[in-house]
Amino acid sequence: MTATALAVEGLQVAISGVDVVDGVSLAVEVGETVAIVGESGCGKSMTALAIMRLLPAAAELVAGKVTLRGTELTTLSERAMRGVRGDAISMIFQEPVASLDPLMTVEGQLLETIRAHRTMGIAEARRLALEMLGFVGIPDPAARMKHYPFELSGGICQRIMIAIALSCEPAVLIADEPTTALDVTIQAQILELIKRMRGQFGTAVMLITHDLGVVADMADRVAVMYAGRIVEHAAVEAVFATPGHPYTGLLLKSLPSLEAARKRELPVIQGSVPEPAHWPDGCRFHPRCPFATAVCAEQAPPLAEVAPGQQVACWHHERVREAA
Secondary structure (H helix, E strand, O other): OOOOOEEEEEEEEEEOEEEEEEEEEEEEEEEOOOEEEOOOOOOHHHHHHHHHOOOOOOOOEEEEEEOOOOEEOOOOOOHHHHHOOOOEEEOOOOOOOOOOOOOOHHHHHHHHHHHHHHHOOOOHOOOOOOHHHHOOOOOOHHHOOOOOHHHHHHHHHHHHHHHHHOOOOOOOEEOOOOOOOHHHHHHHHHHHHHHHHHHHHOEEEEEEEEEEHHHHOOOOOOEEEOOEEEEEEEEHHHHHHHHOHHHHHHHOOOOOOOHHHHOOOOOOOOOOOOOOOHHOOOOOHHHHHHOOHHHHHOOOOOHHHHHHHHEEOOOOHHHHHHOO
């Protein structure tokens, strides 16, 4: 039996009265990695910020529940939430250099997190900080402790962010595009580090990415987002083998392949993600969808189970699965 580390139900976020996340529900089990994928502007990062209670000032949590190991986060006071954030749930942001405090040393930032959530003296906290820097593969951690973020490379800063995020052994780690700003070699090292962390600490991971190659390597389950909604949710094998939503299928077809004919033009998804203020009626993907019919423009399809463990929001999922 698995246990649910994080459950999100009916999450709705609005900016100036316009929904940007619309009814998102998903769960992450202990020791599991769930990937949220989709183009920029689909609501992935805003979902993560809502879970962490770090929404920008213009955004508002309109509805929904976020339950972390039995504790409802949306009803906590900000003071209580500060006790949870960085302890039971942590987040790795896209830009490590911009996310670290340029005026604090690495040691200062690690000790700030550790001592905020753990009752220990400065010497014990420093030993834990060194241990975490060693765990994430930073050479000569004692020397790095004295550096400022601007003195370090992007890859080292990302490792430091992970060390800070893991320092209190969180139950859930949200990784928002954790390798976007890094070169390919460092990307692979960071992803391997997240795998090792999941295995050693049993951490549940929510991985936000647009890189389906990373999804195939890292995830157990996948939630595909489009225009603020989850349109497909299934085990990673099912999504790659028999995608049920046209958007998922087109994302997969746009991946380059070593087996494809040379000089073959990659398929593209026509058009772009609509702005939240201009989401179309019915299925929000229908203006870009090759399978769309009249019903798609009139009625929004529910997210329903189309195969064991595979949920899809599409009126034509059978045709899509046959064409995969």
